[in-house]
Amino acid sequence: xxxxxxxxxxxxxxxxxxxxxxxxxxxxxxxxxxxxxxxxxxxxxxxxxxxxxxxxxxxxxxxxxxxxxxxxxxxxxxxxxxxxxxxxxxxxxxxxxxxxxxxxxxxxxxxxxxxxxxxxxxxxxxxxxxxxxxxxxxxxxxxxxxxxxxxxxxxxxxxxxxxxxxxxxxxxxxxxxxxxxxxxxxxxxxxxxxxxxxxxxxxxxxxxxxxxxxxxxxxxxxxxxxxxxxxxxxxxxxxxxxxxxxxxxxxxxxxxxxxxxxxxxxxxxxxxxxxxxxxxxxxxxxxxxxxxxxxxxxxxxxxxxxxxxxxxxxx
Amino acid sequence: xxxxxxxxxxxxxxxxxxxxxxxxxxxxxxxxxxxxxxxxxxxxxxxxxxxxxxxxxxxxxxxxxxxxxxxxxxxxxxxxxxxxxxxxxxxxxxxxxxxxxxxxxxxxxxxxxxxxxxxxxxxxxxxxxxxxxxxxxxxxxxxxxxxxxxxxxxxxxxxxxxxxxxxxxxxxxxxxxxxxxxxxxxxxxxxxxxxxxxxxxxxxxxxxxxxxxxxxxxxxxxxxxxxxxxxxxxxxxxxxxxxxxxxxxxxxxxxxxxxxxxxxxxxxxxxxxxxxxxxxx
Numbered sequence: 270x271x272x273x274x275x276x277x278x279x280x281x282x283x284x285x286x287x288x289x290x291x292x293x294x295x296x297x298x299x300x301x302x303x304x305x306x307x308x309x310x311x312x313x314x315x316x317x318x319x320x321x322x323x324x325x326x327x328x329x330x331x332x333x334x335x336x337x338x339x340x341x342x343x344x345x346x347x348x349x350x351x352x353x354x355x356x357x358x359x360x361x362x363x364x365x366x367x368x369x370x371x372x373x374x375x376x377x378x379x380x381x382x383x384x385x386x387x388x389x390x391x392x393x394x395x396x397x398x399x400x401x402x403x404x405x406x407x408x409x410x411x412x413x414x415x416x417x418x419x420x421x422x423x424x425x426x427x428x429x430x431x432x433x434x435x436x437x438x439x440x441x442x443x444x445x446x447x448x449x450x451x452x453x454x455x456x457x458x459x460x461x462x463x464x465x466x467x468x469x470x471x472x473x474x475x476x477x478x479x480x481x482x483x484x485x486x487x488x489x490x491x492x493x494x495x496x497x498x499x500x501x502x503x504x505x506x507x508x509x510x511x512x513x514x515x516x517x518x519x520x521x522x523x524x525x526x527x528x529x530x531x532x533x534x535x536x537x538x539x540x541x542x543x544x545x546x547x548x549x550x551x552x553x554x555x556x557x558x559x560x561x562x563x564x565x566x567x568x569x570x571x572x573x574x575x576x577x578x579x580x581x582x583x584x
Numbered sequence: 585x586x587x588x589x590x591x592x593x594x595x596x597x598x599x600x601x602x603x604x605x606x607x608x609x610x611x612x613x614x615x616x617x618x619x620x621x622x623x624x625x626x627x628x629x630x631x632x633x634x635x636x637x638x639x640x641x642x643x644x645x646x647x648x649x650x651x652x653x654x655x656x657x658x659x660x661x662x663x664x665x666x667x668x669x670x671x672x673x674x675x676x677x678x679x680x681x682x683x684x685x686x687x688x689x690x691x692x693x694x695x696x697x698x699x700x701x702x703x704x705x706x707x708x709x710x711x712x713x714x715x716x717x718x719x720x721x722x723x724x725x726x727x728x729x730x731x732x733x734x735x736x737x738x739x740x741x742x743x744x745x746x747x748x749x750x751x752x753x754x755x756x757x758x759x760x761x762x763x764x765x766x767x768x769x770x771x772x773x774x775x776x777x778x779x780x781x782x783x784x785x786x787x788x789x790x791x792x793x794x795x796x797x798x799x800x801x802x803x804x805x806x807x808x809x810x811x812x813x814x815x816x817x818x819x820x821x822x823x824x825x826x827x828x829x830x831x832x833x834x835x836x837x838x839x840x841x842x843x844x845x846x847x848x849x850x851x852x853x854x855x856x857x858x859x860x861x862x863x864x865x
Contacts, residue, residue, distance in 0.1 A: 543809070
């Protein structure tokens, strides 16, 4: 309980600030709607209000602000509107919608379950490719001095480069040579999760100290024995730390990869929402993305805890 | 086809040379550590050029490095304009505001234990989220110009910086804090003379992570709408026109800017945290 009370307080404070912020953020739309409904608003006419200070408008029209938390297409939708949108575009759409899984047998392309699944698939494939290649390269770097010296500096420098900028180009180029669907997005995901895994694994595979390496040397252990019995086990904590970074980066890659090609996915949903001013749709997609990221990081953390316990690491 | 064979030969020769450099008699010379990656980078560029020319890969799929360099040279004014819009205005403004706000928040959070226990899990959670997703919302709020890009950068760098600074401020031993107490130091004196200096390695770690995030945020936010300049705008429109040499030139600019930004922060770190074991020679 002592751990949860502060967190809950902070979350409640964030929600409170959010509800209060809805008033000045949405005041223009709310007053315009109120004026259309016949109320007298000070000053009159939406055009006259456009450049006025939002906070000032709030205080000069306090009696018309009841709709601040229920306006459609609000600049800042209130949390319960987003929750309603989330409910409507998952459960309601699938169970009662014409295209939902109950009525049509497949997930509706208007539901966030479908779009989340598209993004999750690309993220997962990309993450597996990226982290597998990353581990392989790290093994190569640790065992070959030449590779270490040629590739490692570039792997480090590449971390400072905004790789996401490549995303639109990768999508379009792969599309033009006939590869489309999940794979281009997965390649961007793989690319983003690749370098954190390389750098983390190199660190991990080098973490055994000279004493441990010397011990294996006195046992006359071969290079592969040293690798399997010492280097790999001691790299596991580093591996999981970088996998957590990698999967979060993979999700970002998949979302950004969905921006240029409007073929489903949370990124497409966000861009579509921003084109048509459907703010609730953007926020709902954002919350689903956040939920996915949190779940995946938690899942890796859970596997990490179990693995480390099986390996006998003291917490 | 001959060019492809040349590419293979160049690759093998350069690898053998690098192998000899790193394992041969010169392995421990000071400049080998610098020459080997440079040779490797040049080899990749040469192989890229030769393979693209040898297999006649169309420029709309992969332009050769020479074409990218030519575009880079001829469109310097455009590239500079984009750089100024995206980096100097969007990314840098957001970086300063975001890191500054996170730093001040961290000091307040650190002062009150309740706040720290509540805000730190939330901050850790937020630091792992795909925050680029807020870009469409912030573009809607702050308009198409650089202010919205700076806002995205602020949101992106805030939480990693906050988490790092808070854990840095706690990185003093009981002995050190007790010593300050025996001196009768006030909270402010302890903060300025002991805890902030001790937190510097963590703060700079956060600042370094934030450099990359700032560029990513500024570029990706431009995919959601921007004035007719900026690196993200140029990349997305040039991709639409299949002018891939321009895209690559922008990526070169982004890479240079990112590395220089990171390098500058790392250099400042070296000066500020000269006492830390990781900086000692």
